[in-house]
Structures are given as C-alpha cells and as structure tokens.
Amino acid sequence: MTEQSPLVLVVEDDRPIRESLERILGFEGYEVCSVTDGAAALDSVSARPPDLIVLDIMLPDGDGYTWCRRLRARGDTTPVLMLTARSLED
Known part of the structure; x- marks a missing residue:
C-alpha cells in the first residue's frame, strides 16, 4: 500500500508567488x-x-479573512496559514 502525500491548497492570485509555493511544497x-x-x-x-x-x-474576490470565516461557517476545520506579500509600511 502506498502512502498518499498530504494535500496543500494554495490560494494565491499572484502568479510568481503561487508558482514558487507550488515548486517549494512539491x-x-x-x-x-x-x-x-x-x-x-x-x-x-x-x-x-x-x-x-x-x-x-488579498484576493481579487475578497480578503482571505472573509474566505476563512466562510470555510469555518461551513464546519471546515482544515488548518489555514495566512499569507501576505504586503510590507508593514503598506
């Protein structure tokens, strides 16, 4: 029996960041x-x-906090790491 790799869902609209995360996690x-x-x-x-x-x-269809709340409201308990490319000065 083969062990399945853990699945990570990356929600990122910035292509270079998304592709970097895909490569690193893969x-x-x-x-x-x-x-x-x-x-x-x-x-x-x-x-x-x-x-x-x-x-x-920061997503094109709303902020990540709102989407996380929507997931939780549906009963989803998947761990979530919040990601931002903003600097402290923004």
Missing part, C-alpha cells in the same frame, strides 16, 4: 492544488478536502 513532497480566488478555494475544498490551506490575505 519539492518537499506535498501534493499541491492551486487556485486564484476565494470562490475557487471553496469549490476545491468541497471537491477534495486538503490537509492544509495556504490562503492569501
């Missing part, structure tokens, strides 16, 4: 699924629940 042995907005993230979680979600704070 290199470390994780299976990676990537989407570019919060609505697609909800669909992805429903279709195949991930083991971890890396969620950008």
Whole structure:
C-alpha cells in the first residue's frame, strides 16, 4: 500500500508567488492544488478536502479573512496559514 502525500491548497492570485509555493511544497513532497480566488478555494475544498490551506490575505474576490470565516461557517476545520506579500509600511 502506498502512502498518499498530504494535500496543500494554495490560494494565491499572484502568479510568481503561487508558482514558487507550488515548486517549494512539491519539492518537499506535498501534493499541491492551486487556485486564484476565494470562490475557487471553496469549490476545491468541497471537491477534495486538503490537509492544509495556504490562503492569501488579498484576493481579487475578497480578503482571505472573509474566505476563512466562510470555510469555518461551513464546519471546515482544515488548518489555514495566512499569507501576505504586503510590507508593514503598506
């Protein structure tokens, strides 16, 4: 029996950041699924629940905090890492 790699859902609209995360996580042995907005993230979680979600704070269809609250309201307890490319000066 083969062990399945943990699935990480990356929710990031910035292509260079998203692709960097995909490469790094893949290199470390994780299976990676990537989407570019919060609505697609909800669909992805429903279709195949991930083991971890890396969620950008600034998304084109709302902020990451709101999407995280929507996940929690649906009863989802997947761990979420919030990600931002903003500096402290923004």
